[in-house]
Amino acid sequence: MSDPQVLRDVLADDALLVTPEEAAALLRVGRTTVYALMKYGDLRPVHIGRSCRLPRSELNRYVDALTSSRSEQPDDLQPGTEQSGMPNSVHTLPGGR
Numbered sequence: 001m002s003d004p005q006v007l008r009d010v011l012a013d014d015a016l017l018v019t020p021e022e023a024a025a026l027l028r029v030g031r032t033t034v035y036a037l038m039k040y041g042d043l044r045p046v047h048i049g050r051s052c053r054l055p056r057s058e059l060n061r062y063v064d065a066l067t068s069s070r071s072e073q074p075d076d077l078q079p080g081t082e083q084s085g086m087p088n089s090v091h092t093l094p095g096g097r
Helices: 004-012 020-027 031-039 056-071
Strands: 046-048 051-055
Touching (some): 020 051, 020 056, 031 051, 051 056
């Protein structure tokens, strides 16, 4: 595993593109969660050669989408259900996140 100080130095530089591991640290989730979000299309990575990176703007877009969808949800509608009361499709990420 990488040195935490080196990771902090990289994150402090405000790089335009971050690795999935750095994105996980920024979002405070696990690395496998970031890879799952990319697989499901919730996060859109940029590929440069064989390298996979995430633009910081993509991380901001994802967080904004999470917060806006939460504020648009009616109070009487429980998370994970539609108006009919039937479960809607929700991505289940590793670890139940």
